[in-house]
Amino acid sequence: MDLMTSAAAASVDVTSATADEVTGVLHHLAVLGRLVQAREIECIHRLEQLAIDHPGLSPEHVCAAASGRSLRAATAVVGRADAAVGLPVLTSMLGAGLVSGAHLDAFAAALRSLEEALRPALLACEAQLATEALSMTVEQFTTRLKAEVRRIEGDDGMSRLERQRRQTGLRQWVGRDGMWCISGRYDPEQAMVLAAALQAQTDSRSHAPHPPGVPSDPLLAHEWFQAMALADLVLGTGSGAPSFEVITVIDEQTWSHGRHARSRVDCGRGIDLPVDALRDLIGRATGRVRFVPVVVDRNGVVVRQGRPVPTFDDLVASLRDPVGLDLGRSRRFANRDQRRALRAMYRRCAIPGCDRHVSTTQPHHLDEWDHGGHTDLSRLLPLCQHHHRRLHAEHWQVDIADDRSLVIRRGGEVIMTTGPPAEQWR
Numbered sequence: 001m002d003l004m005t006s007a008a009a010a011s012v013d014v015t016s017a018t019a020d021e022v023t024g025v026l027h028h029l030a031v032l033g034r035l036v037q038a039r040e041i042e043c044i045h046r047l048e049q050l051a052i053d054h055p056g057l058s059p060e061h062v063c064a065a066a067s068g069r070s071l072r073a074a075t076a077v078v079g080r081a082d083a084a085v086g087l088p089v090l091t092s093m094l095g096a097g098l099v100s101g102a103h104l105d106a107f108a109a110a111l112r113s114l115e116e117a118l119r120p121a122l123l124a125c126e127a128q129l130a131t132e133a134l135s136m137t138v139e140q141f142t143t144r145l146k147a148e149v150r151r152i153e154g155d156d157g158m159s160r161l162e163r164q165r166r167q168t169g170l171r172q173w174v175g176r177d178g179m180w181c182i183s184g185r186y187d188p189e190q191a192m193v194l195a196a197a198l199q200a201q202t203d204s205r206s207h208a209p210h211p212p213g214v215p216s217d218p219l220l221a222h223e224w225f226q227a228m229a230l231a232d233l234v235l236g237t238g239s240g241a242p243s244f245e246v247i248t249v250i251d252e253q254t255w256s257h258g259r260h261a262r263s264r265v266d267c268g269r270g271i272d273l274p275v276d277a278l279r280d281l282i283g284r285a286t287g288r289v290r291f292v293p294v295v296v297d298r299n300g301v302v303v304r305q306g307r308p309v310p311t312f313d314d315l316v317a318s319l320r321d322p323v324g325l326d327l328g329r330s331r332r333f334a335n336r337d338q339r340r341a342l343r344a345m346y347r348r349c350a351i352p353g354c355d356r357h358v359s360t361t362q363p364h365h366l367d368e369w370d371h372g373g374h375t376d377l378s379r380l381l382p383l384c385q386h387h388h389r390r391l392h393a394e395h396w397q398v399d400i401a402d403d404r405s406l407v408i409r410r411g412g413e414v415i416m417t418t419g420p421p422a423e424q425w426r
Helices: 003-010 017-051 058-069 071-085 090-097 102-110 116-123 125-134 138-153 158-166 188-207 220-236 251-255 275-284 312-321 336-345 385-393 420-423
Strands: 169-174 180-185 244-252 264-266 289-296 302-306 364-365 380-383 398-400 406-410 413-418
Touching: 003 017, 003 169, 003 180, 017 058, 017 071, 058 071, 058 102, 058 398, 071 102, 071 302, 090 102, 102 138, 116 138, 125 138, 138 158, 138 264, 158 275, 180 275, 188 244, 188 275, 220 385, 244 251, 244 312, 244 336, 251 289, 289 312, 289 336, 289 406, 302 336, 336 364, 336 380, 364 385, 380 385, 380 420
Parallel strands: 244 289
Antiparallel strands: 169 180, 244 264, 289 302, 364 380, 398 406, 406 413
16 A cells, blocks of 8 residues: 555545544555655665765665654654664555554664664564564564564573663653753663662651642653652652562462463563562562562463462462462452452553553452442452553443453443463463
8 A cells, every 4th residue: 555545545634534434544554654755765765865965964864854743752753763774574564554763663673672682683573574464563572572582692681681780770851841851861770779778768658648739630640749759769768678468369270280481580671670670689689579479370370379478489388378469348448468369460551452550450340339339359450540540530331251351341332351370471
């Protein structure tokens, strides 16, 4: 499909269109966007050719002036065009409207994450991975690329962690509105501890009486509490050295017949840390780390959960005396054990297609407490604030099966469905 054909298909009047017709227009708009991105790459390549004979010509500045973008955004477009030179398969598929520029960006980022000597191994897989990208969202493709990078590295990411340690940095500036701004980059090992400290202090702040000036909007309020929590930690007014948890998810086969290589360890917040680095960190954090053993079935549904314990050796003993995960009417809000169970089951918000990490969600009661609902794990879902608000504002009806598959209706009509939580981890 070319630009003119896609533009014509996308220009259909939708004033009185049906849902299927609007869906078709949205599809063509997506294709049109991809074709435009491919055309931009061609233009940047031509500008770079012209700049050879005209040194005063800057592709970044030309792109920014012509498109109304900031110079930073235009520089990203030029960077994509430069990456496209070495990715002919994905670039060709972008030109055909089959994948997005973000798919190409994800591959380029994965390539940069590898040592230069290992990059040819990933490039050799471009055709295969590009074919897989046809049926993947950008988030899914990024996850797939991370798995391929780990396979190529062959050291569980330890060499990448060393590079990330060298890339750690912090910058600060004053914005045009007079606000002091900071932006930091931390390697996963430091990030896990810092994130735990920030989360603990944010929770402490948000659960205390709210001082004047807290925004009424929940999303802005969360950002406000995080900013105040960071100030507490920097100024020494926080709650001290943080403790943190490693949720160890064990499938039923492991519980019944012993450990195996496919047991999963989740450090939380989507932080990807090599197992050896995790063990080293645990050794240096004696007294501040707890392991939470969780047994899940093949659908990823929790069937047994132990109490937090200080060592790997205590995991099995903890599971012999599991915690209760159904509170009935004894407690209105989900307790810490239930929140741990939701984190073990879900990688992201439970709503299909949402990429918000589970650590940013809140447990939602499928049955309203004020209408007799019970605080039982089987009736709790992790939802991000955006989808939690939509659920209430649009009066969604959510049906959950024993394997935690969902059917979501609005006005009696099915609007979304999703399988068991194990699908989020594939």
